[in-house]
Amino acid sequence: MRILWLALLLGSEVWAGQQYFRQSNATTWDEARLHCQACFKDLTTLTCWNIQDIAKNLSSDFWVGLRSSLNGPIPWSRWSNGDPVTYQNWYPGHPVPKVETCPLTPNNTSNSTMEQKMNNTEEQCPLVMEILTCLNLTLNELKNISGPLVNPTPPISYSTPLPTVNITSNKTQTCDHKAEKYIEDSCVALLSFGMWKEKQCNESLPFICYDDTFFGEIKVSNVTKSEGFVEWSSGPGNISHYVVYFYDVVKVTENTTINNSTTVELCKRLENLTAGTLYNVQVYPVKCGRDLNPQNISFYTSPSDVYDLSATNVSTTSMELIWSHLGNCDFYLIEGTHKPHEIKENKIVIQNLTPGTKYDFTVSAVVNKTTKSVSATYSNFTLPSRVQNLTSADTFQTDITANWSESEGLHSSYRICLYETSECISCGQCENCYNTTVTNFTFKNKASGKKYSLCVAALTNNDTISGEMVTIEAYTRPKNVELGNLVANDQHIFANWTINGSYKEFRVSIEAAGLKETNDITKTTDYNFTGLKAGVEYTVTVTTLSEKHGLESEPVQKSIHTKPTRPPWAIAAVLNQTSIALTWGVPSKSEGASNIKYNVTCHSVYWKTTTVYQTYENITFVGLNSGTTYTFKVTVVAGNLSSDPAPAFAETKPNTQTLRFAMLCSSQIALYCNNSTVQDNTLEELKKYFGGNLTGINWNLKMVDRR
Incomplete structure (x- = not known):
């Protein structure tokens, strides 16, 4: 009987559920199997999926888990672990049959004969179909193969050339090699180049064990800030103990020592952990001194509480939150009546807030995205914003009225203060501070003419939190002075005054018609004006300044005249029998002044007339009596003051008339009347007589006839 053995070409994919272990110590097949069953699963099986990885880099032959006597009357049908043999890669000529035959004896038959043989092969060798499946071939595809058939290239290149089996069209074929000896109870060895060959089971060879990859279950419970309770499933087979590793996932990258311990129990309490920390736990079952695949789990310890939450640098639109926290966390979550924030540090500046508004904050330490610590809570108000457009009326002598615009944001009221200093201090209990809900306020009964500091701030939180004080200067209007009597002489005026209230200084001025005004500033309550013009009316003005x-x-x-001074001269010039022109000089102390007023008096003794004229310039008298002497007086008049007069005299031209008087002289003394001396004496007596009655006119008395 000839059996067709096909060398199968398999992929290199390894079944992920198994692991393979080469054992270098050479033993018999039975000893190898006992060792594999004790410390692993069993001797390895070979499939088209694992052959490439198992056969890689083999340096010698290795026992695998296939033995002819394991499966009763059908040799080589099942592996030592009971799995069916679905893949074979025998070295040509093997396994050696019990009756030696050629591996393949084709004859020159027709296609139908070949098909019959293939069908017979299918009937006689049920494993062929499984082999074809592994090769991804069908029976029909195999039937179409013509010409020489060469064993496919094995998974790994080998230095030893492989023998080939040729299928030819010759009618007869004989074996051209010497048949190897049949082994009654044989075991399979995987050759170094990847093919199989049966050998005596008591021969000593290294061997390959396999084990199913261990996938156990592990869980963590009763996690606190500093502890965690770990439980795991038992490992397969004879497990001597478990090695437990646990470490801080972050700090392990900093070469921190990894904690490890051994136990025969299926649980362990992890203690002295750091709050809010990610720990990784690995539990290795140890089997025959070998670490099996570890059971892994990661967990976070509970984060510690956040405490001492407070705020600093509070402004109108922001505040800085700071807090304390022990242990680790992934981030801090800040929540409340604002947009949530996630940060790494234990402080944050919350911005874009509304002035004068209460905000509630909650800060939690967060691990694993969702696990929060016990939170710290805090509430605070942003500062109210500054008031706008603060003004003071400054129009009243004892009142100050303030006005301002609403501040932005929220507020409960306003605090307004008035200080006599330049510093503003918000003081809810001060006598000079008041709270108001409107945007204006009047301070009454203040000292006049005084500078004050007017301060206004918006309040919030039931008037307990003040915003920034806005300060301006505010003033009461100064009072008028009480101007006393002015005292004047010809070129000086002295003024003094009193005032009730505060002031900074006074502006004094003096003016007169036609003269330049004089201004000055003084801090005293009197002033002496000098360099004035005599005989001029001056007005003195005093204004209180703040x-x-x-x-x-x-x-x-108040107005007053300076004392006038007399004209330096006066001249009366006769124009004719009835007119006299009177001129005079301007007083030297009045030169430059306009509108100097003069009183001019014209007096006639004879006619007993006195005429007074007020004038600002020279004057001509008309309509006078001829031959009359007139006396003139020119005085400077200033208010009710007059200067000394400047006199002048003049006599109008006479209109001459002659009057004759006859005088009869009788005397008891003879010839007395004819005496010239007596006559002259008589004439003088007559002159005295007429002189006493004709004063002020032009007359002359003379003797024209002496008898």
Whole structure:
């Protein structure tokens, strides 16, 4: 009987559920199997999926788990672990049959004969179909093969050339090699180049064991901030103990020592852990001194509490939160009446807040994205924003009225303060501070003419939190002075005054018609004006000034004339029998002044007339009596003051008339009346008589006839 053995070409994929272990110590097949069953699963099986990996880099022959006597009357049908043999890669000529035959004896038959043989092969060798399946071939595809058939290239290149089996069209074929001896109870060895060959089972060879990859279950429970309880499933076979490794996943990259311990139990309590930390746990079952595939699990310890949450650097639109926390965490979660934030540090500046608004904050330490610590809570208000457009009326002598615009954001009221210093201090209990809900306020009964600091701030949280104080200067209007009597002489005027209230200084001025005004500033309550013109009416003005430029009292005025001085000269010039022109000089202390007023008096003794004229310039008298002497006086008049007069005299031209008087002289003394001396004396007496009655006119008395 001839059996067709096909060398099968398999892929290199390894079954992920098994692991393979080469054992270098040479033993018999039975000893190898006992060792594999004790410390692994069994001697390895070979499949088209694992052959390439198992056969890689073999340096010698190895026992595998196939023995002819394991499966009763059908040799080589099952592996030592009971799996069916679905893949074979025998060395040509093997296994040696019990009756030696040629491996393949084809004859020159027709295609139908070949097909019959293939069908017979299918009937006689049920494993052929499984082999074809492994080769991804069908029976029909195999039937179409013609010409020489060469064993396929094995999975790994080998240095030893492989023998080939040729299928030819010769009618007869004989074996051209010497048949090897049949082994009654044989075991399979995997040759170094990947093919199989049966050998005596008591021969000593290294061997290959396999074991199913261990996938156990592990879980963690009762996790706290510093502890965790780990449980795992038992390993397969004879497990001597378990090695438990656990470590901080973050710090293990910093070469931190990994904690390990051994136990025969299926659980362990992990203690002295750090809160909020990711730990990795690996439990290795140890079997025959070999670590099986570990059971792995990672878990976070509970994060510790967040505490001492507070705020600093609070402004109108932001505040900085800071807090304390022990242990580790992935991040801190800040929640509340604002947009949530996730940060790594234990402080954060929350921005874009509304002024004067209460915000609630909750800070938690978070691990594993969802596990939160006990949170710390905190509430605080942002500062109210500054008030806008703060102004003071500054129009009243004892009141200050403030006005401002609403502040942005929220507020409960406003605090307004008035200080006599330049510093503003928000003080809810101070006498000079008041709370109001409107945007204006009037301080009454303040000292006039005084500088104040006016301060306004928005309040929130039931008026307990103040925003930034806005400060401006505010002033009461100064009062008017009480101007006393002015004292004047010819070129000086002295003024003094009193005032009730505060002031900075006074502006004093003096003016007169036609003269330049004089201004000055003084801090005293009196002033002496000098360099004035005599005989001029001056108006003195005193205005109270405050520290604010342009803020002043109503001006207070008084007028007075400087004392006039007499004209330096006066001249009366006769124009004709009835007119006299009177001129005079301007007083030297009045030169340059306009509108100097003069009183001019014209007096006639004879006619007993006195005429007074007020004038600002020279004057001509008309309509006078001829031959009359007129006396003139020119005085400077200033208010009710007059200077000394400047006199002048003049006599109008006479209109001459002659009057004759006859005088009869009688005397008891003879010839007395004819005496010239007596006559002259008589004439003088007559002159005295007429002189006493004709004063002020032009007359002359003379003797024209002496008898």
